[in-house]
Amino acid sequence: MAALLGLAFLPAGVIAMQAGLSAVSERQAGFQQSVGAQEALVVGELREELIQLREMARTLAANASLFVDDARVCNDTLVDLGERFPNIANIVVIDASARVRCANHAAAVGQHIESPLVETATSAGRSAVGFVRSPVLSAMPVFAAVAPTSVGPRSWNVGVSRAAQPLMERVAQVSSQRDTYSILVDGQGQVLVRFGMPLSRGDERELTEFLREGATTWSGGAFAIGSSWAVIAPVQENALYLLRGWRPAPLTWSERGEIALALALPLLLWLIAVAAAWWAVEVYVARPLSVLEDLARAYARGQTTYGEEMLLRGAPMELASLRRTMAAMAKTLSGRELRLAEALREERTLLREVHHRVKNNLQMMASILSIQSRSAEDEAEARGLARANERVHVLAIAHTHIYASGEVHEIALDELAAEIARTLVGSRGSDVRLKSELEPVRAEVDEAVAFAFLIGEAVCIALDATPAGKGAIINLALKGVSEGAIFLGVTSPDADTVAPTASSALRLIQAFARQLNANVTSCQATPTLIEITIPPAAAPAPAPAPAEA
Structure with missing residues (x-):
């Protein structure tokens, strides 16, 4: 945080340091201007x-x-x-x-x-x-x-x-500077004669450029030439000019101290500003936000931490208001969660009650059908009642798998098929053996009843076609095939030709196959009794977009 604030305030620090340097430069320039005014007296003395x-x-x-x-x-x-x-x-x-x-x-x-x-x-x-x-x-x-x-x-x-040199030396005594030079030039900037200290190459180059501009551009104030300063004034207007130059004296300790103070003071102010901003952000923003984050986590867990809430008493008004809003929101959400949990418990209780009553009703229907089938005098009537009893059992098994298992969207079709087949084979009381080759296959809950009746009717047809007392075998196969399709096969190597009494079961298979868009590829051949390929369920159509007003 301090580094970020330092970077944020860096332009202000640079500007402050530049202002300090400018102040020092202006002060030095002002001093040199005063020296230039004194050096201009030399020109006046020569003119006199x-x-x-x-x-x-x-x-x-x-x-x-x-x-x-x-x-x-x-x-x-x-x-x-x-x-x-x-x-x-x-x-x-x-x-x-x-x-x-x-x-x-x-x-x-x-x-x-x-x-x-x-x-x-x-x-x-x-x-x-x-x-x-x-x-x-x-x-x-x-x-x-x-x-x-x-x-x-x-x-x-x-x-x-x-003589020019003695005269120049005498008039130069007016100046208080030590390292000076005098240059006489004409109005076109041509150097006529020079006296005094020599100039470096760089200073000489800058002087030549300055004089080349001509008398019309020469100002009366002091100006810098490389490492030295100079002033130029006319001895004879437009004909003869005297340029007096001097090298600034070395800085004294007091002047160095003033320059250091001019540089250090803006830097110190910048550091103070960074520290103050960091302290303000840390105390009034970062810490309250950290406390708010902890409070939000506690509210998410349904907890209330009064100790951390007290830490926000000195926070800015906006953050304290945000804390109160979060607390009110957490309280509202907690109440809604309690109401939703209560409604969910009531719904589950009601669902269990409905399931229990449906299960009891199906068991009662099965019992009634079983009693009627045993007391029927006509064999065809007894067989029809027995088949109705088996279908009620199939429906009860499907209902159990749908509701008792807690599944909402999908159902384990392999488990459903295994239980239906075992129940039907066991209800016949014969010595038929059931061999299952079931792969984990899942189907939509809405298709569970149709799947259950397809499996039940196919197994019942196989049981009716298999002779009793020979230890016959019924093979039940369920597996997933390409592109999400499901294959259901019920075969028996010992089965006879499908009896004419199975026509109602075949019609049911065709009806439920049409409901599932299934393809019944074999229905009466021996030893394969029935093979059904069920395509995957179609994706639900997207909801229509609301019409624009």
Whole structure:
């Protein structure tokens, strides 16, 4: 029962555990979102640094008229600025032919600059800020800002650059995470440069798939990339993005305890629910049903067990009502059984009385016929009365076998034939010997009287045809043949021709044979006196179906 209840509540337990895991996952995701918000500050810090870089370029461009006309003054000015701002990598003035006119580093003077930032600033007439992967004036990637000057008609630009890696390391100090990485990508998802911890192959594959989707699908919140989390935000809208990633810190013991509690609590609740359901089913269903089963067995035996009935006092109302209904039903059935038993006893008593009276009446008739046959003066009259007496005896024997034996549906035909033959041979007082070959054969009770008269008349014909005083033999055969038919044969090797006085007996045999649908195959031949084949009784026709309304 407990196993079945456990299986029944298993989906609820699984759902509860999933809810616990979901709660833990959501809590972890919420924590990572808070970390992502902190990491987004790194992007803001980088954006501020680039704004300052652009403002520096704009300021120099706006005041270029103070120093660009004299190359020496221009170089000295830019060198002085480079010393005042040591984090600036290069400060240059680019003429209309894209060559460096002056710079804070003498080696840069005269270099030809080919950069999209310079082209943008020249063509658009406004400042441009961006990332340069392979700068001409530096061996490392830089962030650069270019601003056009307003010195006469000349299309000159002021460029300011800053090394990317030191800048990224400085802005990353805003983050409190240890294992981090920074990746600069353009608006098409192309990686420009990366700094920080390396990624595994699986994480790298997921990152590539994420960046391939393009800037339009990048959300502002934190998201998982393999075993790490990341946040991406624009440094320059649709042009430059910074992806900051970090590996979650190992779980503390308190966090592990919270996760274990989140998993164990639903499981504990599931076990409690199973135990409570098992207890309720056992106390309020299983035990009362077991008591009801014992009560039903006791009621079936006609017993009343008040002790077990008391066990149902705490059972649910439905089961207690069922117990009362069963008790009332058992009481009703017991009363009906008593009435049926009484009626059956009365019926049996009446049947015995009827049998006794019928038997007495037949004996009285036989006695009267016997007295009349002895006092008859005419031999034919005496013979007729004697035959009537024998037929009454045959009927009495059949009646005894039908009622006294207690048979209801079938009768033992072999026993009936044996008793009739012995009675008739014994009543003649002759020295005729009877040989019987009787097999166990049974017939319907309704056919018992016809069978009895067939046997009796056949034996009487044989006795009349057998000469007295010679120790003659009469053979009586009864057996079952094919397909349920019955064969009856009465023969005598010492018999004479059947006497004409046997004509009435032959007519009776024919009459009873027709009643049984029997076939009389031999009736007057010697030494076989009579052979009868009786077919099996036809099955009763089925009752007609009631007519539909």
